[in-house]
Amino acid sequence: xxxxxxxxxxxxxxxxxxxxxxxxxxxxxxxxxxxxxxxxxxxxxxxxxxxxxxxxxxxxxxxxxxxxxxxxxxxxxxxxxxxxxxxxxxxxxxxxxxxxxxxxxxxxxxxxxxxxxxxxxxxxxxxxxxxxxxxxxxxxxxxxxxxxxxxxxxxxx
Numbered sequence: 581x582x583x584x585x586x587x588x589x590x591x592x593x594x595x596x597x598x599x600x601x602x603x604x605x606x607x608x609x610x611x612x613x614x615x616x617x618x619x620x621x622x623x624x625x626x627x628x629x630x631x632x633x634x635x636x637x638x639x640x641x642x643x644x645x646x647x648x649x650x651x652x653x654x655x656x657x658x659x660x661x662x663x664x665x666x667x668x669x670x671x672x673x674x675x676x677x678x679x680x681x682x683x684x685x686x687x688x689x690x691x692x693x694x695x696x697x698x699x700x701x702x703x704x705x706x707x708x709x710x711x712x713x714x715x716x717x718x719x720x721x722x723x724x725x726x727x728x729x730x731x732x733x734x735x736x737x
Contacts, residue, residue: 581716583632586668586723587640588621593727604643607651610636634663641671648675665714666702669722673703676726689728692721 591601598614605612619630638659646652660667673683680696687694701712 581665581719582624583634583637583663584620584624584629586719587632587637589723589727590640590644591621593723593730595731601640604640604647605636607643607646608639608656610639610643612636635659638663638667638671641668641675645671645675649677665716665719666706669714669719670703672722672726683722686725686729687718687721688725690721690724692718692725694718 590596596604598617601617602612602614605617616630619628620632620636622629642656672678676682678686680699683699684694684696697710698712701710702714702718704711
């Protein structure tokens with residue numbers, strides 16, 4: 581999954597308009613223009629399409645966390661050098677204030693089963709012996725489950 585795919589799916593899931601997207605970036609102290617947001621959300625084949633970088637997606641996710649949970653005191657953590665699916669999943673978990681059971685239930689909505697130990701392995705440090713890399717399939721099914729949870733009437737159509 582590309583960063584643009586993730587951004588598009590989150591926008592649809594939470595029904596964000598352009599102004600809300602801009603506000604989420606602003607929460608993370610990263611001003612963006614409406615044109616940038618529109619270009620990130622375009623189809624890949626569109627000539628005006630722009631690739632959403634790791635930093636932009638991470639700042640968007642940080643803004644989503646601040647929007648849903650409030651701003652945390654103290655300095656903001658540094659951005660990751662390379663945004664992985666594990667980091668995206670972790671930030672979504674924080675934004676949703678989700679426990680393991682909530683994450684598993686969301687994945688089950690997409691008819692995707694994963695065990696609790698497999699899930700916890702996704703949130704371990706990369707140098708931990710039980711660490712597991714989050715593959716596209718896991719993130720895609722989690723985003724699908726989020727869509728089914730937060731936009732159930734639209735998903736049934």
